[in-house]
Amino acid sequence: MPEHADIDLILEPGWLLPIAPVNEVLAGYSLAIDQGRILALGPSDQVQANWRAREHLRLPDHVVLPGLVNAHGHAAMSLLRGLGEGLPLQRWLEEVIWPVEGRWASEAFIQDGTQLAMAEMVRTGTTCFSDMYFFPEASARAAQLAGMRAQILFPLIQFPNPWSRDISEGLDKGLRLHDQYRDDPLLRIGFGPHAPYTVPDADLQRILTLADELDLQIQTHLHETAGEVDQARQQTGLSHIERFADLGLLVPRLQAVHMTQINERELSLVAETGVSVIHCPQSNLKLASGFCPVPELLAAGVRVGLGTDGAASNDSLDMFTEMRFASLLAKARSGDPAQLTALQMVETATLGGARALDLADRIGSLEPGKEADLIAVDLGGVASQPVYAPQAQLVHTNAGSLVSHVWVAGRALLTNGQLQTLDSTAINRRARNWGRQIQAGLDEG
Numbered sequence: 001m002p003e004h005a006d007i008d009l010i011l012e013p014g015w016l017l018p019i020a021p022v023n024e025v026l027a028g029y030s031l032a033i034d035q036g037r038i039l040a041l042g043p044s045d046q047v048q049a050n051w052r053a054r055e056h057l058r059l060p061d062h063v064v065l066p067g068l069v070n071a072h073g074h075a076a077m078s079l080l081r082g083l084g085e086g087l088p089l090q091r092w093l094e095e096v097i098w099p100v101e102g103r104w105a106s107e108a109f110i111q112d113g114t115q116l117a118m119a120e121m122v123r124t125g126t127t128c129f130s131d132m133y134f135f136p137e138a139s140a141r142a143a144q145l146a147g148m149r150a151q152i153l154f155p156l157i158q159f160p161n162p163w164s165r166d167i168s169e170g171l172d173k174g175l176r177l178h179d180q181y182r183d184d185p186l187l188r189i190g191f192g193p194h195a196p197y198t199v200p201d202a203d204l205q206r207i208l209t210l211a212d213e214l215d216l217q218i219q220t221h222l223h224e225t226a227g228e229v230d231q232a233r234q235q236t237g238l239s240h241i242e243r244f245a246d247l248g249l250l251v252p253r254l255q256a257v258h259m260t261q262i263n264e265r266e267l268s269l270v271a272e273t274g275v276s277v278i279h280c281p282q283s284n285l286k287l288a289s290g291f292c293p294v295p296e297l298l299a300a301g302v303r304v305g306l307g308t309d310g311a312a313s314n315d316s317l318d319m320f321t322e323m324r325f326a327s328l329l330a331k332a333r334s335g336d337p338a339q340l341t342a343l344q345m346v347e348t349a350t351l352g353g354a355r356a357l358d359l360a361d362r363i364g365s366l367e368p369g370k371e372a373d374l375i376a377v378d379l380g381g382v383a384s385q386p387v388y389a390p391q392a393q394l395v396h397t398n399a400g401s402l403v404s405h406v407w408v409a410g411r412a413l414l415t416n417g418q419l420q421t422l423d424s425t426a427i428n429r430r431a432r433n434w435g436r437q438i439q440a441g442l443d444e445g
């Protein structure tokens, strides 16, 4: 490397948390970034001796870490935040969510809702999100305009919905979307069969064949509630995981969301076949769906990511809160406070999510060669003092509100707490308008 070559950015934070190759907090280290990628991470004097940067950002009270990966959600459902509280999953879907979506979901709704979600996600340190919702064309476009990294899953459901008459039409539209974005540097399109109980066997097999041909990911809700699994056993004698195994669907490109009901045999099947699991603790808690055995899955070598699910069942998209819930839940379930330590938790929310979405060659850790998706969290305020171990503040205090800077592939999306690519005033105004219209519709009955 030539001495004193001009690069884009040197970041000199109080602490660096690279996640890999070692997951420990480093003090006195800097990060060199150029053309959207991480060039080097090393002791600050070395980095500064080797490179001169157009921007040298000193953040002495901050911890810099990889951007968080929200591995499961329905972004535009942010416009339904808080609707139907107190109902279990099936009644919540059938009595509240599906009727409201049936009336209101449109391209404009999805565009405005996705922007609302992204504004919240960027502010709270998420750089990459997975989305499964109607009109994925609108969410892909919104993500591209905002400069966020995303896995956009086109929804596949056997009954008529606001976006498609049936699964065949969904596949046609979804494959066209894949064609459109096949070379996009930040977006990946994938298959989003909604759930085992809304997609028949023949369609699941067709989806797998197409995903293999195109080398795309598949994400589905799987074993979300005990009721869903009991019903499957009564009807077919098999759980959904066993049915997926028979269909050949347990493959590394399958991302299974929730997995709150999973016995030892099913856990072995998942581990042996390389399926990844997305844990959504707050959504599972709010809908009283059950508990995903994350420490057991990690011990078995399963790739586990973390997701917020839609804001309608959470009700926020703050991945720092999600980390806290996941950590506390694992400790409470096991009776062992050593389960899911703060460092393990941050790894799950970053590199874990990247692995689960098959993006770990690009993002998830602060390693040279990876894309510069990273965030800075300001631990200078009273709610963070004193700082003995920054990872404790990240997981167990309100760190989502302390995110000051966000970069995706080296581009600043948040600077000193200010959104750079999203207009929060306009987003807020449109969200309020949707809220008023939807409430008026509900009042009419």
Ligand SMILES: [Zn+2]
Residues within 6 Å of the ligand: 072, 073, 074, 221, 257, 309, 310
């Ligand atoms: Zn979901």
